[in-house]
Amino acid sequence: MADPAEHRPAEEDEEAAAAGEDEDTGAQVAPIVKLEEVAVTTGEEDEDVLVDMKAKLYRFDKEANQWKERGTGTVKLLKHKETAKVRLVMRQAKTLKICANHLVVATTKMQEHAGSDKSCVWHALDFADDCKKFKDTVEEIAEEQGKTEVKENEEVSIAAADLVQKLTVTEASKEGDAEEEEAPASDHKKDAKG
Structure with a gap:
């Protein structure tokens, strides 16, 4: 039979090796490429935010006769400072990719969807993705x-x-x-x- 004391040093060595991986060695690595800070414009600089909320956006697929998710993120109603035009902009949560971007005109009617006070439906032209x-x-x-x-x-x-x-x-x-x-x-x- 093996002595339990003989196995302990091997276990301690493994723990020490694992602890050594987490330790900071103080080594500094110089970056290969120096990146300069760039000012990013969102296109929303000349607009005032009227509404800013989290939402899920769906689109209705006529061919499949069902609702399909377009994205989850922040939806904003923005009013332009000079022209006073209002537009709806929605960006996906992590990627900030635009899900919806269209003007809200006088003929745009928002209605409750299926009696739910948490969802609404409106019509807008869709020119995104595979709109061949x-x-x-x-x-x-x-x-x-x-x-x-x-x-x-x-x-x-x-x-x-x-x-x-x-x-x-x-x-x-x-x-x-x-x-x-x-x-x-x-x-x-x-x-x-x-």
Whole structure:
């Protein structure tokens, strides 16, 4: 049988090693890259906070016919100091990623949701995440406007070129008429001298 005293020093060595890991050795490590402090702007500097509270934001998924969580964090109603426009901004708790950011207009109606005094429902356009329909629509409109502008620019250019050509023809004919008028007058003077 083994003596219990022989096992104690091994256990004490393990405890000492564990304690040694927690001890501060006083070693200092120089940073590889020196980072400078940068001023971060949130876009909320010119706005007054009307409401600031914690909330969960859900969106209604029409395809699945159910509510899906958008994020949990701080929701604020902000009023711009100069324009007096009010907007709703919600940022996720840890990442500070924006969950919602839209103007609150006169037509925005907030209603209680299913009789609960702790939740409300409002309608706003959603252009976040995988909103490909909106992106595709905007790209189509931009493309159509680009084509329309090119056609309009071509038409304007052609009209301007025609106008310039008419002006130069008119000016040239006026100059030709003026030269013809000057020519007989100068011939007449020569006849008088000669």
